[in-house]
Amino acid sequence: MDFIVDVAELLKGADSVAVLTGAGISAESGVGTFRDASGIWNKLDPSKWATEEGFRSSPSMVWEWYQDRRKIIKDASPNKAHYSLVSLEKLGKKVTISTQNIDNLHQQAGSKNVLELHGNIFRNKCIECGKPYAKEIMNDELCKCEFCGGIIRPDVVWYGEQLPQDVWQMSEQAAIDSSIYLVIGTSGAVYPAAGLAILAKRAGSTVVIINTEPTELDDYADFVIREKAGIAMPEITARIR
Ligand code: BJW
Numbered sequence: 001m002d003f004i005v006d007v008a009e010l011l012k013g014a015d016s017v018a019v020l021t022g023a024g025i026s027a028e029s030g031v032g033t034f035r036d037a038s039g040i041w042n043k044l045d046p047s048k049w050a051t052e053e054g055f056r057s058s059p060s061m062v063w064e065w066y067q068d069r070r071k072i073i074k075d076a077s078p079n080k081a082h083y084s085l086v087s088l089e090k091l092g093k094k095v096t097i098s099t100q101n102i103d104n105l106h107q108q109a110g111s112k113n114v115l116e117l118h119g120n121i122f123r124n125k126c127i128e129c130g131k132p133y134a135k136e137i138m139n140d141e142l143c144k145c146e147f148c149g150g151i152i153r154p155d156v157v158w159y160g161e162q163l164p165q166d167v168w169q170m171s172e173q174a175a176i177d178s179s180i181y182l183v184i185g186t187s188g189a190v191y192p193a194a195g196l197a198i199l200a201k202r203a204g205s206t207v208v209i210i211n212t213e214p215t216e217l218d219d220y221a222d223f224v225i226r227e228k229a230g231i232a233m234p235e236i237t238a239r240i241r
Pocket residue numbers: 021022023024025027028033034035036039046050100101102118156157158159160161162163184185186187188189190191192210211212213214215227228229230
């Protein structure tokens with residue numbers, strides 16, 4: 001595989017590694033991506049439904065879609081790519097993962113430093129007052145906020161919504177401080193997350209993309225590894241120890 005050896009050599013000498021992950025890193029765990037042929041959004045148009053307006057117009061339909069995804073994610077386990085990032089940490093590197101994924105799989109694998117840019121599908125909050133809704137919701141019925149009666153929604157970041165500020169600032173800092181910036185399994189189509197790779201590049205980091213397909217960030221990369229994350233990542237980390 002092209003560049004595996006080069007990237008492993010670079011990582012060997014790097015103290016600070018920052019990572020941006022997207023749906024593609026969880027694809028081999030059986031969690032669908034968004035924009036590929038088999039993507040979950042072939043059935044639902046994201047720009048319409050992954051928005052507050054979409055939810056308000058058809059709350060039951062959007063809620064059921066999230067409940068279906070919760071079930072899939074609950075049954076999923078981390079794969080070799082998630083575990084490779086854990087092993088990088090165990091080799092003594094400072095690894096900061098900014099993930100666009102809402103599936104908890106990095107944390108489940110054991111990564112310590114995970115920044116959730118787009119929230120977490122296992123959390124819910126009130127659409128009106130924003131208070132967290134602590135009870136686990138198992139059924140497909142809509143729930144109401146115990147404080148204000150507002151409808152409960154998943155605590156994820158929809159189009160047009162701000163990313164959590166603290167998480168965003170830490171992600172920017174990690175990109176700036178990194179000597180290597182790994183971009184794994186994201187199309188690079190959604191901002192501001194994709195901008196982190198560009199920020200890292202401008203700050204002098206070496207940008208490495210691992211993806212089965214071309215991405216919108218390829219022009220910013222020093223190395224593009226065109227391979228499944230679950231194959232490329234263990235190949236790389238196996239060469240470091
Ligand atoms: C593999 C693989 C394997 C497959 N191995 N690889 C600048 C310009 C224009 C517009 C904007 C801009 N800045 C912001 C915007 C607006 C908008 C936006 O980005 N629009 C774009 C479409 C251009 N952004 C926003 O609205 C954001 N908020 C914001 O900007 O706030 C500021 C603001 C607020 C108010 C007013 C004004 C400003 C919020 C974006 C939130 C995105 N939310 C979603 C849904 C989350 C909840 C949920 O999951 O339901 O996040 S959208 C969806 O896309 C999800 C993902 O995290 C995100 C990224 O997708 P990802 O992960 O890249 O997946 P895919 O499917 O696209 O790619 C998978 C990749 O994996 C592919 O490349 C495959 O090849 C690869 N792959 N198998 C390796 N085995």
